[in-house]
Structure formats: C-alpha cells, structure tokens
Amino acid sequence: MQFWEEIINTALLGTDKRAVTAAQLPEGLAGAAERIVVGAADKEEQFLQLAAVAVNYRQSGIVPLQQEGVGLAMAPPEELPYCSGRSMQVLKEILEEGNDRLLEFWLKLCVKKRQVVMPEVLPVLLNKAVNHGWMQQLMVDAGGKRREWIRGFNVNWRIAAELPDDEAWQTGTATQRTDVLRRWRRDDPEKARVMVAQTWAQENANGKVALLQQLSGTVSNEDVAWLEGLLTEKSQKVKEEVLVLLSAVAGSSVVERNWETVRAGVVLKKERALLGMVNKTSLLVDLKDTILLANVPPVYWETYLGAEPATIVGYFQKDHKKLLETLAAAIWKFRDARWAEALAAADDGFYPAIAPLLPKGKKEGYWLREISASSIMQLSEWEEEWGLEITRAVLKYTARLPYQYAANFYKEQVVRMPAGITPELEKFAPTEPHLKVMWDKLSEQIKRLLGLKEQVSKAFN
C-alpha cells in the first residue's frame, strides 16, 4: 500500500516539511482528493481530510492474506476418556483455592481412574508443572494426547519425566539427574550404582554429594565395595557422605569398626543372687559415647547376647532405659522392622523413629501413645490417609496451638484427614475464648478443604 506509506511518512515528518498530493492517492480516490485539495482551509486540514479518506479506503479494501501450506498437525485422538464435567468443576475450584495438595490428590485420582483432563485446563496445569516437580509425572499421565501435542508449541512445557532416562542422566539438569537416579535406585539398584560409577569421575564435589544423598536408605551389601572405594576421595564432604551411607550397612568396615568398639563396652553379666536361689542377669554398658549404639545393627545383639529381640529389649529396660531411644535410632537406621515390632511390644514408651517401620495395622495405635510436635511432624509425611482416631488426637493437640499450627498446616494436611472428621471439628475447640475464636476460623477452613476433598472423591466415583 504505497499510498498509505506516503501518508504515514508525511504524518511522521509533519505537514511543515512534507505534503501528500492527490496524485499519490489511489485512482479511486481521485475525485474526493481533488475536492479536498480545493476546499481545505490549510495544509493541515488538507492532510487530515486526505488521510481520513485514505483510512476508510484502506479499511474497506482489505483482502485477507491467503497462504497455502500454513497449518498445524492435528492432535491425535485421546486413548483414554476425559474426566467428567463434575471433576472439572472441582478442579477449577481447587485451582482457585490454590491448594497444591488437593490438586495432587485430584490428579492422582484422575490417573488412577485412567482418565485425562479436558483441554481447557491444560495450559494452566502445564504452566504450574514447570515449577512443581511433583506435578510433572502426573501431567504426563493425566494430560493425555492433547498435552503431548500442545507441548510441542511451548518449550517451557517439555517435562523432564518424558526425557528418556539415559538422555536425562547424560544431559539433564541436576534435578532431572537426581530424579532419574532415584527412579533407577527404586527399580534397579544395581543399574543405579553402575550409572553413578560410570560418570563419577566427571562429577564435581557438590554433584557427587547430591548423587550420594539419593542413595540414602537404599544402600545394601552389594554397594559396600564400591562405596568403600570412594573413601579415598579428596573432598572431605564427599567422604563424609560416603561414611554416612556406609554406617547404615551391616557388614561395612565402618559398621564393623563401630561394632568392635561397642562390643568391647557391653557385657551381659550373669550371677546368682539371694544365696544362689535366683539367677541375676545385668547388662553392663561401659562406653565413652553411647551414641555409638545407634550405629550398630540391632540384629548383631541377638548373636552376641544369644537372645531374642524381646529379651534384649528387656535387658535395656531393666538396666539402661535411657538407651532405648538410641536403640530405636539404630532400628530405624538399619530399617529393621522385626526389631521395631519387638520394641513396640515390649516397651510401652513411644519412639517415633520406629513408627514408620511398624505394620499398617499396628502403626496408628502406636502413634496414639504420644502425640507431640515431633510425632506430628512425622505424621505429616505419611503417604496414606490418617485414621479417625489419629486425626482426633492430632486435632486435639493442634487446636490448642493455633500459632504453631496455623492455616498452612491444615492446607497441607487436608489430604491426610478423613472426611469423617468434619462433624467432630467443633469438639476440638479449646475452652479459652481467644483460642476458641481462632479455632472456629481454622475449622471453617478445614471444613471447606475437606468438602473439596470429598467432592473430588465423589466426582471420580
């Protein structure tokens, strides 16, 4: 549009420096232009009138651009059904509420029911998944074919979980690599070790520490030789991390050294008492640092003392009750579920360290022995929903501490609370008026969140 460029150029420079003539306008405007040129009061009026005619001419003569070969590939059809309209409505409410735990709950149910989200929420969810690693695999599973299609248009939406593991391990970010390692460790521990060993020389000290931390709680005898080889590492922090891992594997040199020291300081003394009428057994502990007890596998005591776990717990109860806490730490460190059950059965104390190792049926009852800040902290990491009894105990405790357990606590824990607790919330109100007012507000929030949770469950039923 040459004529329009002339008009724009004149407008930019100003009519003092340049003018548009009738001849520069399209032929169709000649008559109007001539009349304007003759009739306009001054050059500014003339320009404005010519421009007005030209704008209308331009706008009226638009021919839409026709371009062959422009288009997008079609999204493949979904293989799984869409979730229901009701589920979508709840999802929108959860997104408005901004509760990530409920969102996670929703997405997990969607995946479990083998359904996919409707397209309209994909952009919102994918944008969120960019900064929330926990959402990424869920989005891969719940996003369906439409997600696979649309992520091709937005590089930010490329989800790490979709990269082949080997590629993510070789070229991914630190988080992507640790995610892959964690997955390998879970599914194929040996492969995980081999892959770390392959790239070990290229890692820097911080990278090595991060990778070693992923192995925590999963180290076995098969890893010992490789880990002990790493004790010659130059970096002190790497060596410390290796020692932490080795100290949790029965049979490693570190554990054996600890055991040598502990064994030398612990003796089971058997003697006769009451003029030889009864046998008396005493556990004598002579250790400079009793914390070493936490670093030896409980199973070693069985061979050393020639007794069952319950009997050994009895020895500690009688002579060194305070050391039961350290024994519980050892049980957790070496993930010994058999000893955990024995300690829970033989002693009526509460050792939060062993609680996660107890079988499901016994776990809740054990937690009920003592609800405290530290036990609530551990309960807050449960994967499964709490039972009604434990929820009552937790709320009875937290309702009295509204500053410590404020709205954010309940926002996080709502997925662990059973919906059945809703009618009971008022019962937990503290008697002090100021605490009651705060609890009333908090319980309103809990009710709303539990209501949403219930709606999610119903929507997917």
Added chain:
Amino acid sequence: MYISGHYFFALNLSEEQILALAPDEASRKSGRDLSSPGKWVSKGANKRAVWGECQGSGAKPYQTQVDLGNLAFKCSCPSRKFPCKHGLGLLLLRYKHPQQFTEAPAPAWVTEWLDRRAEKEETKVAKKEKPVDEEAQAKRLQARQQKVISGIEELRRWIKDIVRNGLLTIPEKGGAYWENMARRMIDAQAPGLAARVRGLGEVDFFVEGWQTRFLDRLVKLYLILQGYGRLEELPAALQEDLKSLVGFPFAQEELKAQEGVRDDWFVLARKTTEEEQLTVERNWLYGWRTKRYALVLQFYVRNQVPGVSLSPGTSMEASLVFYPGAYPLRALVKEIHNTRLAELPAGYAGWSAVAEQEAENAGIYPFADEYPYVVNGLKPVFYNNEWWLQDGENRLAAVVRNYSAIWKLLAFSGGSALPMSVIGRENEYEPLGVWYNQEYKIL
C-alpha cells in the same frame, strides 16, 4: 422478569454467575462455605425473594435476604462488603439445593424490606413524573452546545499542531500531554471526545506499526469534529451517532419506550474495565434469529450490581432496544422473557465474508474501532513467528498482540477449526470464545 427498570434472572443464575457477584476472593470462598444447608437455621423463597437465617458467631442468627426482581441484598451481619458472604452463600445454596426452597410466604422481616424497596421505587417514579421546565432545559442545552463547539475548536487546533509538527516526537509525550487535553474536553462537556483523546495516549508506542494505529485514531477523531460541525447536512442516524460520539447522552427512558428487537440473544463476551472509579462493562451479544450483534454497556460503581446480569455463554430470549445510529450496535436490554439453551450460531463463512461486511460497515459508519463477528470455522496457526486465525480457504487474520488466551485456544483447537467469536478490525482480531463440543467456551 421486569421490575422497576431492572431485569434479572436470579433464579437461573449459574454458580459461576453468582460467584461473579462477589466483591473479592475472600467473599467467594466464604460464600461457598456458607452454601451448605447445615449453615442455615431457616430458609425460604418465593417469586420475589430468597431469604434465610444463618448461624454466625453471635447468639442470634443473621437474617439474609435477596430481592430477586431488582437484585439487591440485605443482611443483618456487620460486614461492609456488598454483597456479603451470607447473601452469596444463600444464592449458592438456592442454586445447589433448589429442592430445599419450597415456595413459602415470606416472614415479616422480608416483606417489610421488600415493601420499603417498592415504596422507594414508587417515590422515584413520582419524582420522574414531575413536569419538566422545558425552557430551562433548552437554555441548559444551548449553553452546553456553546461549550462543546468551543471545545471542538480547541481540539481541532491541537490536532493540527500535532500534524504540523509530525508524529516522530509523539511517543515521548508524557501522560500529562493527553490528560490535559482530555480534561479540557471534560470542561467543554464533551466526554466522548475526552475518551478519544485518552485513547490516543493509550497506543502502545513500543510496538511496531504504532504509527498507523495512532494516525487511524487521530484521523477518526478529526472526522468526528468535522462531522459534528456539519451536523445539519448529515442523515438523521449519523447525526445521532455524532452526538453520541461527542458525548451527548441519549435518554434511556425514551429508548425503553421504543419497541425492542426480540430475539434469542447470546452473550458472546464480557469485558470489564475500571475507568475513574467506575466499572465499565462491555457485553457483546449475538441474536440467533436476526443475526445481529449488539453491545450492551453498563456502568456502575464498585460494590454495586449491574442492572442486567449477562453472563458469557448464556442465551436469553429478550427484547433489545438499539441506540439510534447509522450502524446501530449499542443497545440496552428492555425486557428478558426467558433464558434458553445456547445452540450453534450461523456465523460468517470466513475472512472474505468478514472483509465484505467490514467494507459495508465502513461505508455507513466510519468511526468504529472494532466489530464482533462469529466465524464458522477458524483455527489458530503459527506463521512468520506470529499466531493467526485460518479459515477454510486458508485465509489468515492475525491474532492481536499479547493475546493471553492463545494457549487455551490452541488446547481447544487441537489443530481443528472451531466456530469462533472474535472482535477486531481489518486484519487483526481477538478471539473471544469458541464452540467446543457444542458448548460455548470463553477464552
């Protein structure tokens, strides 16, 4: 439903529409919390109102009532928010559990309030019916005309100064440059011109092509001044357009007295902007039978409820009265007869048909900045590093810059063409909504 000049179909409001009435996010949440039956000690409804008693923190329950005719809320709670969470909760409860609201005679505290409201309305009508001093009115009009003409001359000089000096330095002008002239136009009682002056300053000078966008607006403003100066020579409809563009209001009561265009009006989109402590709501409507488009403007201050509740994606059988003009687009809702289920519209076949319509419009009414259209099958495509809307003949129109819902549109499309409502001009359009699986989705 028509009561006292306001229309509302509260009984048919969706959950989303009720929540849209909330003054803030906290009220939305609290309103939702109060939408369970257990919160309400008593509740009831009839054709005029919904009411209920909600147990709050006090000993006595709060008495909440909603006038369904001229949508209004009243509650005995101490909240200063309007509507309060109890009012929202009550409407939501009514929406979710309609079976719990069997028609019942209203208690005294409800009927007293409704009667007082009716009395006030009657007083208002009586005031309106007072004889008008026509002589004084004519004098006022003449004085205003004088002011407007002086203002127009001042604006003409200002525009000519811009043209004389050139647009190169325009992007450097500060906000005061535009605001000062806008205020001069307000002083001249020409608010329409003031808004157009502000519009000049709102052009994004950082975006390529600002020169054309700015000049288009400047030239249209000049055209209004020219047209107004020669008002008597123009057709009557265009005269009305120009008066309205300058800022002379049209008496709504006169409009309401006229016969409306009865159709199933579908709400394509609603855009809300804040202008000087005033909420301006632009509702774009489409008539199924007449295939006409309409723009219903509503103005209200914060915490007030608009006279008509129009929710995008809903359809209503209603009579609309169009403001007079060469290409009447602006309208007001005279009467709502029914709400209806939305169907699929018969829109334009493609961009060529839209361009033809544009040309026709420009010949009749050269001042428009944008028009709404429903186009039968459009799909978003990426071409030359920009998003476009492609029709069945591979013709393209650009998506407006910085269009925030492009990903949502793309997610709906999945590479397929969808019936789409758009707003814009020439070769640049903003998608408003799509029909996806027979359902209208707002973008």
